[in-house]
Each structure stands twice: as C-alpha cells, then as structure tokens.
Amino acid sequence: MGKTMSTNNNKTAGESGFQFEYDPAPESTDMVNIKKQNKLFINGKWMAGKSGKFFDTINPANGEKLAELTEANTEDVDRAVKAARKAFNGAWSELSPKQRGRYIYRIARIIQERSRELAVLETMDNGKPIKESRDFDIPQVAAHFFYYAGWADKLDYLFNGKSVSPIGVAGQIIPWNFPLLMAAWKIAPALAAGNCVVLKPAETTSLTALLLGEIIEEAGLPPGTVNIITGAGATGAALVNHPDVDKIAFTGSTEVGKIIARSTVNSAKKLTLELGGKSAHIVYEDAALDQAVESVVSGIYFNQGHVCCAGSRLLVEESIADLFVHKLKRRMASLRVGDPLDKNTDIGAINSPGELEKIKGLIADAIADGIEYFEPESTVLPQKGYYIKPSFFNNVASSATICRREIFGPVLAIQTFRTPEEAIRKANDTPYGLAAGIWSEKGSKIHSTAQALKAGVIWANTYNKFDPASPFGGYNESGWGREGGRHGLLSYVEVK
C-alpha cells in the first residue's frame, strides 16, 4: 500500500512522501535546581534516612544520573507513619474543614506558580515529552488540588443521608508514568477528607514528589500531615505492612496490586487499587475516520504508551480495516520520537532500561510468532537514551500474548470485527476492565456499545480525557475503587 518508504535517515520522507523538517526546540532547564542528594520529608522536616543508603535516579533521555535518593527503610517508614498519626490525632484534625480547604487551595496555587519548573523536572526525570508535562500533567495536578480543596468543607453533602469521617493515616504508593499527577490524585482527596498521608513515589521518578514536599512546606501545612519517603519495593512493602496505617491506596501493575491485596487480608486496612489495563478502542465503519485515527494514535502513543488506560487494542470494523490501517501508518510516520525536552517531540524516552527491554522482548516474541508487524521506517531514534519506535501488530489473534498482556509501551494490537456484538465480545474478552474507546457517528450505537462494555471509563468519539471531576477506575482485575470526582472521595471516608 502506498509508496515504498524511504530507508535513509534524513527525516524527510514519511509514507505520504513528505514530512516537515524541524529544527531542535529544546526547553531550557535553567529553572530546575536538582539537589545531588535528596532526603526524606517526614514530620515537616527533611531528614536523612536511617540506613544511610542512596540510589540513583537517571534521566532516561540520555541515561545520565540526575541525583541520589534516600532509600527509606522500615525505621524511616515507621517515623513517617508516626508523624502522620500525630498530625491526624492533633494539628490537622483540629483545623476546621474550611481551614483544611485553604491549605489545599494554597498547594494548588503554588503548583501553578512553579509550573514551568515542575514540568521541566518531570520531563527530565520521567522522559515524557515537555509538551505533555507542560500542557497535561502539571495543569491537571493543580486542577486536582483545586477541585478537592473545595470539598473539604462540603463533606456533609458527600453521601446522601449519612455523615462521613476521615479514615486516618493513608499509605499511598504511586507509579512512574505520571509521577506528580498520581501524587495529586492520591494526596488531594485524602487531605480534603481530613486524612494524613505517607506517600511513596516510584523509585525511578521521585524528584517531582520531593519538590511537592517543598511546596507543601511552603504552603505551611502542619508537620506530618503529608510525609514523602523514597525507595523501591521494600519501602513500599514496609508501608503496606505497617500496623498503624488505616488505608492503602496503590496505583501500579495488577501483579503488585495482587501482592498488596494478599498482604492485607488479615488486617482491617482499607484498600483501593488502580491497576493495569488492555483497553479496546472500537472503530465502527461509520466513524469520522481521520478523527478516529488521531484518537487511536494518541490513545496508544501518548506518554510512550505508559498509560494504564492506553487504547492498546484496536478493534476496527472489517469493511474499513485496510483503509484505516493505511491512514494509521501514514500518521505514525509523522510522529517525532526524540529528546523529551524538545517542544516538537511527540514520543519521548522509555522511563527505564528495564521497561525498554521488556517492551522489546514482547515485540520480538510476537514477531517470532509470525504476527504482522509495522513500525515507521523513517523514524530516527537518538543515539543515547532509551527510545523505541511506535509500532503495531496487525490481524492479531485474541489468544496472542500481545493481545492479552499489558505491554505498557507504544505497541498497538489490531483486530477486526463484523458486527457490534463481535466488537463488544472481543473488547470484553480480557481480565482487565479499565477503559474503552468507541468511534461512531451514530448516537444510539455509541450508547448501546458503552452500556455493554465492561470498563470503568468509556471514551466515545474521544480518548484519554481526564478531569479532576471525573471518576476514574476499573472493573475486574483493573482494580478496586474510583479516583476523581465525588466518587473518588468515597475511598477516603468512613460512612457513619
């Protein structure tokens, strides 16, 4: 289909035959001041870890070390939980709901004021394109704090006919794909409901969470209300297993989510989980095709595909499949993979060498199985750093690993269908149930499909939209509970 693609590296030839050349447009890093060694934020102070151990955090765009982070051990976790308990039994709970709200509003405002710094730091630590951290992550972070700040003095309206109270100390463990945004999703509703928090960011992306600690300090919250500790799985496990934690909120893989669920069965801890997905993007033959192509592209390649709700399975109606795949190839050839700090970059760096190897392994296995593979030949990857081309597999069987397992990278699996029933059956044929997309110009078809899909978030004629007011979370093995909106607050209260 179309012309043979150019195999030279001059970045000028896509499948469509023409592509603009772009000069580099790197964002400045002047705003960012990274400490060489970072401490833990416990009880309102920056404290050294008890173990004296540190680990490196790197910039995935070039593999260079950014800073050293403290490895918090069991003792540090205990100090953080004790500080949170003390704040919960004292200063934070003694504030009026109105005053608690004021503090959360302050956090939102300081985030807006320091947005450039936060965006650049997020991109350096995570590898996501600056246009995404600048235009999506950080504005959403501020919006989340702003939204939940207003709930703090309106909790009487949260649950019809009942009063609510905070749960206590929440241990929160978050992933590396949207580092600061996930911190906001966790901290903002917890504080609004009157809880105190111990947050553990992911070990590869802790820098913006630590900067949030500074912002919380600037906002003047009572010491211990929010504690931020760095470390890897062992630190997270110590937090999950701490006897004085009342609630665990985890975002991450289904595999780790199940380990956490098992480790809390003998306790009274409350648990919410936002886990993996293998979300289907259904395109009917009566869809607005060019818009649908854009949506499928952003659905899977946004944030390098490191999105739990990524539209990683495309279900396209058989009658338009060839045309759609042709359009998709052409669009993919114009995606720019490269320096995340470059304002023109569409796809940045994969967050860590381990993740990159995992994605490459799954791709190699599927190619070895003889599944039809495509990646745009004209895409040029930088020499240094962890990068991969956007790709898809076509005519994938439902039983194939790439159709069942969450890849968490820029890899799409394409299947076809002939009837709405078949589309729905295939879409629901997964243990997950996080999200789904539907493209059709027919309203009744959109609604009937949306009703039949077993997923917590349905994007109809759009994809990957998020808002603090909109509940997010999955069915089945995609997790327990919702985050966002009024429903997200229910995870942080006891109903009396």
Added chain:
Amino acid sequence: MAGLNGTNTHVAKTIKLYIGGAFPRTESGRSFPVYTAESKKLYAHLCRASRKDARNAVAAAKSAINGWSSRSAYNRGQILYRMAEMLEGKRSEFVDTFVETLGYSQDEADNAVDEGIDAFVYYAGFADKYQQVIGAVNPVSGPHHNFTTPEPVGVVAMLGSDKFHFGQLISRIASIVCSGNTLVLLLAEKGAAILAPLAEVFATSDLPGGVINLLTGFLDELYIHMASHMEVDSICCEFTEGEITAKVKEEAVHNLKRVVVTPRIEPGLQSVLDFVELKTVWHPVGF
C-alpha cells in the same frame, strides 16, 4: 423431606437445591440431616451441595446476567415487590420453619418474616432510584458531556453461616439483585431449611431462572471454591468466622473479586453501593 415428625398422613416436602430456576437434587446424591430445635427429631434430609453444584449455580448465574441486568429498573422493582407478596403469602410456612428448625419463638419468627417483607419492599423501591442518588453528571473542563452511572458488578456469591439474621439476609439478596446482579447463595447447615420456602418465593415471583440460585450444604466444604471461582465477580460473607473471611479475601485476589464483609447493617444505600461498579462515559460536545 421436611416435617417427618408429623402425622403419617402429612405429605412432607422434599427440599432440593434451586439452580437456574429448577429444583434439582445435588448431583452428588449426598444429604445431611437437620433436626428440629426442640425435640431433636429428624426434620429433613437436606442436599449437601457439591463443588459441581456450585459450579453449575455459577454457570446459571452467569448466563442470567445479561437478561436480568438489561431488564428495566421498573421491572426489577416489580419483581422484588412480588417477592414481598409471595413471602407474605407463605408466612405460616416460614414461621413454622423458623420455630421448628431454629427454635424461634412464634413472635421472633413473625418478626423475622416482617423484616424480610420490609426488605423486599424497601429494595423494590430502590431498583429505579439508586442510579439517580449515586450517579452524576460531572462538570469537566472542556467541551465534553461526562456522566457516571452505577452498573451491576456481575455474578455475586454469598456465604451465609447458620447464624444468619433473616432480615439482613433478605436485605442483602434484594440489594444485590435490585441493581441487576445475579446471585449464588450458599446457606449452611441447619439454617438451610429455610431454603425450601425461600426458593418457592423466588420461583413464583416472575424472577428469570438463574438470577438467584440457592445451595445448601457445608460452608467448610465449598467456600474456597466459591471464593476462587474465576467467573464470580464479587463475594459477600454474611456472619462467617474471621478465619473463613480472611481465606475468602485471599482466594478472591485471583481475579480481584470485590469482597464485601459487613457486620449487621440496616437496609440502606450502602448495601446497593457494595455491589455496583461505576462507569464514566465521555462524549464531545460540539457541532
């Protein structure tokens, strides 16, 4: 057969399981005796349901889910109300069973039936209201219509020890099916004699077969299999021991079943919320 200690001319009822709208005996051919509370005479041989019976019941519940959840909420409410009517009509049989097998006084038995009737009527009225109470239209930034609606979680398994409280048991059953879920309920040991009249309430209320399935037998023998079954979406422990509850939670992790464990609760919104998923739909607004 129930009431064997009656006179010779009394025709006693054979108590069987209730699966997929039919009344099969256990495929295992096993039974266990239940004795009257007072005289310790044989009351009936109840079916000792097997793992295969439990799997059959889950299969029946699974195949009923699409039909039941796509009934109109009004229709589900009417069917629940019909259950209240049927329970009222069988009051004396329920009272006799409570008195004979559980040793309730006449008043206690009458109160239990009253509470059961109240629960059916209460949730009959909730079937077409909880959506408005807990759903939402969300004010997102940007040109999108965004709304959140509750949906049934799917197939619910419920484990009831013989320490059950009838009003709460009916509350749970009614709150589970009012939102479109289907149910497999295991009633354990001597408490299970109540299954006979209860199954007849469901069988005569225009409830589609498979929506509610009732098993009698031993909790110890079956709970692990119900908690680990991959087609059960949620599991509810009613008055089970702490050790069993912890094991249920652990087995439930296989497919991340929603586990609902509550002490005594009053009928209310929370009981409906325990068995729904929230779905949020986005659609652009524009020309």
